[in-house]
Amino acid sequence: MKLVCEICGNEFERGASFCPFCGNKNEQSGEPLAAxxxxxxxxxxxxxxxxxxxxxxxxxxxxxxxxxxxxxxxxxxxxxxxxxxxxxxxxxxxxxxxxxxxxxxxxxxxxxxxxxxxxxxxxxxxxxxxxxxxxxxxxxxxxxxxxxxx
Missing domain, CATH: 3.30.1370.110 (Ribosomal Protein S8; Chain: A, domain 1)
Structure with a gap:
């Protein structure tokens, strides 16, 4: 299951500490996809x-x-x-x-x-x-x- 970056909106793998696209810190650890x-x-x-x-x-x-x-x-x-x-x-x-x-x-x-x-x-x-x-x-x-x- 993937997460959605709150800053850039790109999907990335669950468990990553940072968004690989914009570098935003992942605050969603374990949460489902954004709305x-x-x-x-x-x-x-x-x-x-x-x-x-x-x-x-x-x-x-x-x-x-x-x-x-x-x-x-x-x-x-x-x-x-x-x-x-x-x-x-x-x-x-x-x-x-x-x-x-x-x-x-x-x-x-x-x-x-x-x-x-x-x-x-x-x-x-x-x-x-x-x-x-x-x-x-x-x-x-x-x-x-x-x-x-x-």
Whole structure:
């Protein structure tokens, strides 16, 4: 049975004192694998909905993710055809900020800020190292927002 490194997320053999990938000291001696990581992508702009429909989709997706123990949601809201950022993007992020302050989500990351150099992203990567392999990492994608639920 293998263990999962809490820092880099790589699997290594039980009984090893250090992770062979990042050198982190193994604090899991004899413990089972770390909790399952689940990430889901939700396209809020599918079918070109109005603002109210898109916000309802977002709220429903967050509630569904909580019920199903999903760790991270990636919302695709687009950037807007004007080139200045669309209304769905702007309002989704306002609502996520409100939900975060109410305690409904742990954190959210704007796609344009989702890079390994960001200090806030680094702290999230320590908890969810699987995000290092996310297809939008370091791409400055203004059309997405990641929501961290746990």
């Amino acid at each position: 399952v990581y689940i990430q889901k992508t939700v396209n809020l702009e599918q079918g070109r909905p109005g603002l109210e429909v898109a916000l309802k989709r977002m709220e429903d997706a967050i509630a569904d993710a909580r019920r199903n123990k999903i760790n991270v949601l990636t919302f695709i809201h687009g950037y807007g055809s004007s080139g200045k950022g669309g209304v769905i993007r702007t309002e989704c992020r306002k609502n996520l900020d409100f939900i975060k302050h109410k305690g409904g989500i742990h954190e959210f990351i704007c796609g344009e800020d989702f890079n390994k150099r960001s200090s806030s992203v680094k702290s999230i990567l320590r908890r969810h190292p699987e995000l290092c392999g996310h297809k939008n990492m370091n791409r400055e994608n203004k059309g997405i927002t990641l929501v961290i639920l746990s």
